[in-house]
Amino acid sequence: MPRTILISYIERDSLIHKLNPLTKLTALICVIILAFILGPVNNLILFALILPLSYISKLTWDVFKPIRYLLIIFAILFSIQGLFYPFRLTPLYTIPFTNIIIWKEGIIYAAEISARLLVMMVYGFLFVLTTHPGDLVNALRKLKMPYKVGYIVLSTLHVIPSIQMQVETIIDAQKSRGLDVSGNIIKRLRAYVPLLGPLFIGSVQQAVERTMALEARAFSADCEKTSFRQTVFRKRDRNIIIATVIISVTVGVLSWIY
Amino acid sequence: MAIKSKSVEKNDKKESIFKNIGKDFTTIAIVLIPIAIGINQVGRLISTALGLPIFLDTIGTIFAAMLAGPWVAGAAGFLTNVVTAIAYGRPTSVFFGLVQLGLGLVAGYCTYKGWFKIWWHVPIIGVVLAATATLITSPISVLVMGGISGTGIDLVFAFFQATGAKFWTSIIASRFLTDLLDKAIIATYLPWLTIKGLPEKYVKLFRYAKLIK
Numbered sequence: 001m002p003r004t005i006l007i008s009y010i011e012r013d014s015l016i017h018k019l020n021p022l023t024k025l026t027a028l029i030c031v032i033i034l035a036f037i038l039g040p041v042n043n044l045i046l047f048a049l050i051l052p053l054s055y056i057s058k059l060t061w062d063v064f065k066p067i068r069y070l071l072i073i074f075a076i077l078f079s080i081q082g083l084f085y086p087f088r089l090t091p092l093y094t095i096p097f098t099n100i101i102i103w104k105e106g107i108i109y110a111a112e113i114s115a116r117l118l119v120m121m122v123y124g125f126l127f128v129l130t131t132h133p134g135d136l137v138n139a140l141r142k143l144k145m146p147y148k149v150g151y152i153v154l155s156t157l158h159v160i161p162s163i164q165m166q167v168e169t170i171i172d173a174q175k176s177r178g179l180d181v182s183g184n185i186i187k188r189l190r191a192y193v194p195l196l197g198p199l200f201i202g203s204v205q206q207a208v209e210r211t212m213a214l215e216a217r218a219f220s221a222d223c224e225k226t227s228f229r230q231t232v233f234r235k236r237d238r239n240i241i242i243a244t245v246i247i248s249v250t251v252g253v254l255s256w257i258y
Numbered sequence: 259m260a261i262k263s264k265s266v267e268k269n270d271k272k273e274s275i276f277k278n279i280g281k282d283f284t285t286i287a288i289v290l291i292p293i294a295i296g297i298n299q300v301g302r303l304i305s306t307a308l309g310l311p312i313f314l315d316t317i318g319t320i321f322a323a324m325l326a327g328p329w330v331a332g333a334a335g336f337l338t339n340v341v342t343a344i345a346y347g348r349p350t351s352v353f354f355g356l357v358q359l360g361l362g363l364v365a366g367y368c369t370y371k372g373w374f375k376i377w378w379h380v381p382i383i384g385v386v387l388a389a390t391a392t393l394i395t396s397p398i399s400v401l402v403m404g405g406i407s408g409t410g411i412d413l414v415f416a417f418f419q420a421t422g423a424k425f426w427t428s429i430i431a432s433r434f435l436t437d438l439l440d441k442a443i444i445a446t447y448l449p450w451l452t453i454k455g456l457p458e459k460y461v462k463l464f465r466y467a468k469l470i471k
Contacts, residue, residue, distance in 0.1 A: 207290050
C-alpha cells in the first residue's frame with residue numbers, strides 16, 4: 001500500500017516523546033546555534049551526547065539514519081576542499097607518482113563544516129522522530145501562530161504523497177505513448193514538458209475542488225478551531241527549557257572566549 | 259459560489275502591492291500553497307530520476323507566483339523548506355528557504371507588474387530570477403554546507419576552483435550557470451505555458467492569472 005502521509009515520526013513510550021514540542025524545539029535551536037559557534041572537536045563531543053539521548057528516547061540506531069546521506073556530502077566536501085581550497089598554504093600529503101597535493105587548510109575547513117552538519121542533522125532527525133507534526137503545529141498554535149499556517153504545513157504532508165502518485169500515473173501514461181526519457185541532456189529536458197503540463201492543469205483542478213470542500217467545512221469562518229491532538233506544557237518542560245538555555249549560553253560564551 | 263465572488267469582485271491593479279498582503283491569501287490561494295510545495299518536491303524527484311544536473315525545485319513557487327502573487331509565492335517557497343525540514347529532519351534546509359522566499363517575491367512582483375504578458379519577456383525574467391537565486395544561495399551555501407550541494411553542481415564548482423578562480427567567483431559562477439539552465443529555461447517557461455493555456459473558468463479564480471493572459 002502506498003504511504004498517504006509523509007512523516008518520519010516513530011511512536012515510542014519515552015520521556016523525550018512526552019515532552020512538549022516547544023521544549024524540544026527550543027533545545028534544537030540552541031544546539032543549531034551552538035553548532036555554528038563551536039569548533040570541530042567540540043562539535044564531535046556535542047555529537048557524542050546524542051547517544052544517551054537516543055537511549056532515553058528508545059529509538060537506538062534510528063537516530064543515525066541521516067549519516068548515510070551525509071557520507072556522500074562528506075566525500076565530495078573533503079575531496080573538493082582538500083584538493084582545491086583557495087587559501088591553501090601547507091601541503092599535507094602528496095599522492096605518490098603524481099603531483100596531486102592534499103592541502104591541510106582544505107581538510108581543516110572540510111572537517112569544520114562536516115562536524116557542524118553532523119550535529120545539526122542528527123539532532124534535527126531526533127526531533128522529527130520524537131515529535132508528531134500535529135503536536136508541533138498544535139503547540140505553535142497556542143503561541144498564536146495563525147491557524148492557516150498550521151493547515152498549510154499539515155496538509156502539505158498529505159498532499160506530497162498524493163502528487164507523487166499522480167506523477168507516477170502521468171509518467172506511466174506518457175511512457176505507454178512512447179515518451180523517451182533517455183538520451184542526451186536536451187532530450188531529457190524535453191521529456192519534462194509532457195510530464196509537468198498535465199500535473200499543472202490537474203493541480204489547479206485539485207485546488208478548486210479542495211477549496212470547495214474546505215469552505216463547506218467553514219474553513220474561513222472566524223471561530224475557535226479545535227484540534228484532535230492535544231499537547232500539555234508541564235512544569236518539567238519549563239525547567240528543561242531554562243536549563244538548556246542556561247547551559248548553551250554558558251558553553252557558547254566559554255568557547256567564544258577561549 | 260463563495261470562492262468565485264471573493265476573487266473576482268475587485269480588479270484593483272493600481273493599489274500598492276503592500277496593501278494586497280491580507281487580500282492575497284484567499285482560501286484558494288491557501289490551498290494552492292501545499293500543491294505548489296508538492297510540485298517543488300516532485301520537480302526535484304523527476305530531475306534526479308532523469309539524471310539532470312539541476313535542482314528544478316522552484317517550479318511550484320514560480321507557478322504559485324504567476325497564479326496568486328508575490329506574498330503567497332513567498333510563503334509557499336519558504337514553507338517548502340520548512341516542510342522538508344519537518345518531514346525528513348533536515349534543519350539545514352530551513353536556511354535555504356530564504357532563496358525560495360526571494361524567488362517567490364521577485365516572480366510575483368513581475369507578475370503584478372504584468373511583465374509576463376509578452377513571450378520574450380519570460381527568458382529575461384528567468385535570468386533575473388537566476389541572479390536572485392544565486393545571490394541568496396551562495397553565502398548560505400558557503401556558511402552551512404561549505405559550498406557543496408551533493409549534486410552535479412559540485413563538479414562545476416570543482417572545475418572553477420581547479421582553474422585557479424577565487425573562492426567566491428567559483429561559487430557564484432557555478433551556481434549561476436546551473437541556475438540559468440534551471441530558472442531561465444524550464445522553471446519559468448513551463449508554468450507560463452500552462453497558465454497561457456489555462457481554461458477561462460480557472461483563470462478568473464486567481465487574482466494574478468489574468469495579468470499574464
